[in-house]
Amino acid sequence: MQILITGTSKGLGSGLAAYYLGRGDSVYGISRTSNEMLDKQLGFHFLAQDLSDFDAMAKTVPGFFKKAGNFDLVILNAGLLPEIKDLKDCSLDEIAPVMDVNVWSNKILIDLLISNPDKPGQVVAVSSGASVYGNRGWNAYSISKAALNMLIKLYAAEQPETHFSSIAPGLIDSGMQDYIYSMPHDPRFPSLDKLKEAKTSGEMPAPAEAARIFAESVIKARGEESGSFLDVREM
Numbered sequence: 678m679q680i681l682i683t684g685t686s687k688g689l690g691s692g693l694a695a696y697y698l699g700r701g702d703s704v705y706g707i708s709r710t711s712n713e714m715l716d717k718q719l720g721f722h723f724l725a726q727d728l729s730d731f732d733a734m735a736k737t738v739p740g741f742f743k744k745a746g747n748f749d750l751v752i753l754n755a756g757l758l759p760e761i762k763d764l765k766d767c768s769l770d771e772i773a774p775v776m777d778v779n780v781w782s783n784k785i786l787i788d789l790l791i792s793n794p795d796k797p798g799q800v801v802a803v804s805s806g807a808s809v810y811g812n813r814g815w816n817a818y819s820i821s822k823a824a825l826n827m828l829i830k831l832y833a834a835e836q837p838e839t840h841f842s843s844i845a846p847g848l849i850d851s852g853m854q855d856y857i858y859s860m861p862h863d864p865r866f867p868s869l870d871k872l873k874e875a876k877t878s879g880e881m882p883a884p885a886e887a888a889r890i891f892a893e894s895v896i897k898a899r900g901e902e903s904g905s906f907l908d909v910r911e912m
């Protein structure tokens with residue numbers, strides 16, 4: 678299979694790239710920084726690109742996609758977690774880059790992919806439980822993931838040839854969780870305490886294991902209605 682994955686430098690994205698390469702698939706990865714281990718592998722193609730720089734994307738991404746020809750599977754995984762704080766304390770300038778990476782870069786990528794007569798077979802957006810929980814402190818992240826779910830639902834309605842879904846991957850012991858773990862206790866944000874507890878009690882798989890679970894969910898998602906929001910913990 679030919680697979681496009683965004684955010685392959687670390688975390689879930691690097692785990693997914695390693696998983697699919699291990700199966701003999703060709704993986705096309707995009708992130709700002711490269712991953713030395715993936716770079717050495719045959720079948721891995723990499724584009725160093727900031728997904729918040731839409732002008733640069735217009736110049737680099739079409740050529741990268743042309744090299745691949747078509748994609749059987751696209752995993753829109755790159756994501757940004759802003760500082761945990763109340764929404765009232767977030768300026769629109771702080772919110773914009775979160776929406777750019779977590780939502781609008783995916784619109785740009787999907788629009789390019791569906792302009793190819795050979796459309797992708799399946800597009801999966803990496804969502805989050807935060808898209809539906811509304812826990813205090815998750816500000817623009819929750820808004821961006823809720824918008825991502827709807828973006829996927831709308832494309833599903835427009836593009837019947839491609840199967841779309843957004844899937845919450847559960848907890849992953851990645852850089853994102855390291856940031857949460859480093860935060861001081863704050864009684865306003867009780868969800869952080871639960872995450873810190875999960876990190877130390879073995880409830881948070883490492884990226885390689887989270888990728889294996891996520892890849893199984895990608896297959897199961899095909900049996901669900903296109904445009905669905907799914908959660909690996911309920912599949």
Ligand SMILES: NC(=O)c1ccc[n+]([C@@H]2O[C@H](COP(=O)([O-])OP(=O)(O)OC[C@H]3O[C@@H](n4cnc5c(N)ncnc54)[C@H](OP(=O)(O)O)[C@@H]3O)[C@@H](O)[C@H]2O)c1
Nearest residue numbers: 684686687688689708709710727728755756805848849851
């Ligand atoms: N960790 C969790 O428990 C958890 C839970 C629910 C959902 N998720 C979601 O799972 C996905 C992966 O998260 P993770 O935990 O693996 O995070 P991570 O370790 O922080 O990795 C994030 C990835 O996104 C890429 N990225 C971020 N900003 C980018 C930009 N401007 N341009 C290009 N690439 C960019 C990063 O690459 P560069 O920095 O090299 O650009 C990196 O490869 C995210 O969508 C996240 O929201 C994670």
